[in-house]
Amino acid sequence: MGDAPGKASGRLRLAVIGTGLGSGPHFKSLHDLASEAEVAWVHARDATRLATAQLPHGAHKTTRLENILEDASVQAVLVLTPPNTHLPLVQRLARAGKHVLVEKPLEIDLARAQSLVQVCDSQGVMLAVMLQHRxxxxxxxxxxxxxxxxxxxxxxxxxxxxxxxxxxxxxxxxxxxxxxxxxxxxxxxxxxxxxxxxxxxxxxxxxxxxxxxxxxxxxxxxxxxxxxxxxxxxxxxxxxxxxxxxxxxxxxxxxxxxxxxxxxxxxxxxxxxxxxxxxxxxxxxxxxxxxDPMAFDHAAHRAVLQDFLDAVRQGREPAVTGRSALAxxxxxxxxxxxxxxxxxxxx
Structure with missing residues (x-):
């Protein structure tokens, strides 16, 4: 991470991009941490999948990414989409000043993963990765x-x-x-x-x-x-x-x-x-x-998300940084x- 991210306090406003197979433990973790984080937006390209997704209370559904980019109250975004979409999404989010937690892997190859890390560094936003085993x-x-x-x-x-x-x-x-x-x-x-x-x-x-x-x-x-x-x-x-x-x-x-x-x-x-x-x-x-690839407890996901929220509030690096995930x-x-x-x- 380049410049240290700005400190935040209180209940953070988040957005989530992606409602596919891997989103379940993220949404369960967000439910557990509802007193610390409010999900303002949930975005998906597939309107049908979005319509049937079980979303956090009060979250707005959207197929328009600009709703998240233009909402100045959204401090951080969870990117839960397929790996080959991460770089273009994170580029836009970082340039809009949003901190990012991305589902593993960073991207489909090392060069794209390095570019993803670099854009967050250059924009001074935090990049965390869901490598929850750590x-x-x-x-x-x-x-x-x-x-x-x-x-x-x-x-x-x-x-x-x-x-x-x-x-x-x-x-x-x-x-x-x-x-x-x-x-x-x-x-x-x-x-x-x-x-x-x-x-x-x-x-x-x-x-x-x-x-x-x-x-x-x-x-x-x-x-x-x-x-x-x-x-x-x-x-x-x-x-x-x-x-x-x-x-x-x-x-x-x-x-x-x-x-x-x-x-x-x-x-x-x-x-x-x-x-x-x-x-x-x-x-x-x-x-x-x-x-069943989803047959696991979400406690480790919650721990990574909790650390990410704390890192945003405290203006420090998260426990699982994007740069460390390059290895x-x-x-x-x-x-x-x-x-x-x-x-x-x-x-």
Whole structure:
């Protein structure tokens, strides 16, 4: 973010753009936070979908984006539309002085994602991203352990996302395409766990990857991917990602250090220290890894939205900034480039 956003106080006025599949947990979170945020407008291009959407009390429906852009009382906007629409929307919102929380991924490729971040920087508005795994209680506790050095130096890590999606999921227009989504399992599903891993380890120096479309699905983009990440200190990490693992399993992240090891699975942190102590934090959570992609609790969404509202009020950066979200897209592009060339990619 460039210049610090102006401080705001009281109940914030927001707008929401998009009422598709992924909007549900956002609207549930806004309902929970109704005492802190008022939804002034909900925009969608499809008037029929907009007419049937269950919207917050008092929100005005509109198919005209200018209603949001021209409303000076609207301080921030949630962008919940397909990835390939994010850049043009955020460009207009940023130039109108609106702070933005965008659904993941930032955009369909790294160049467009960087442009999105840059326009918010140049206009001095806040950009947050819904990468909610970072604010789960177990994930924040692990971050604290790493910050204090209690696990020692990173030796190795692994991230596994073995999810299931039916063919009917990919039969929806645009889903799993390069033009609308930017890819398949990496950028749409595994990006959450990959982003969390990178928030702990930082960027690797080299990436080797393989990706393909399995016989399970008929789709343009990949539904299976594996990668090896090399770090400057000699540490290595592996990534496995698929939506062809029936019936779907909890995502898992492991970090092995010189003083102990930690694992995160389905919202639960387990730590074993070399001094004999152990630690367990969190509770079992569904993540939408099976047939129903929306079968998960919205508490982590609410945490990201709560932080975003607080950041707008306090004039500070949000916990999940747009710039920090670029790392996952950089690694995803490296995995796909390595898969195409058969060679490692240096970052």
């Amino acid at each position: 604010l789960r209680p177990a994930a924040t506790r692990l971050r604290a352990l790493l910050k204090t050095g209690e696990l020692g130096q990173l030796v190795s890590a692994s991230a596994s996302v073995r999810w299931w999606r039916t063919q009917s999921y990919y039969d929806e227009p645009g889903r799993g395409t390069l033009a609308r989504d930017g890819g398949g399992v990496l950028i749409t599903q595994a990006i959450h766990t990959l982003d969390l891993l990178l928030s702990y380890t930082g960027l690797p120096t080299r990436v080797m990857g393989l990706a393909n479309t399995s016989p399970v699905h008929t789709m343009e983009a990949e539904d299976c991917a594996c990668a090896l990440l090399h770090y400057a200190n000699g540490a290595m990490a592996t990534l496995q990602a698929t939506t062809a693992a029936y019936p779907g399993f909890p995502e898992r992240l492991e970090l092995n250090g010189t003083l102990g090891s930690a694992s995160l699975e389905a919202g639960v942190l387990q730590v074993a220290f070399m001094n004999g102590q152990t630690l367990s934090v969190g509770s079992q959570q569904d993540s939408g890894g099976g047939t 996952a897209q950089q690694v995803i592009e490296a995995i796909m480039a390595s898969s195409r060339s058969g060679c490692p990619v240096t970052l």
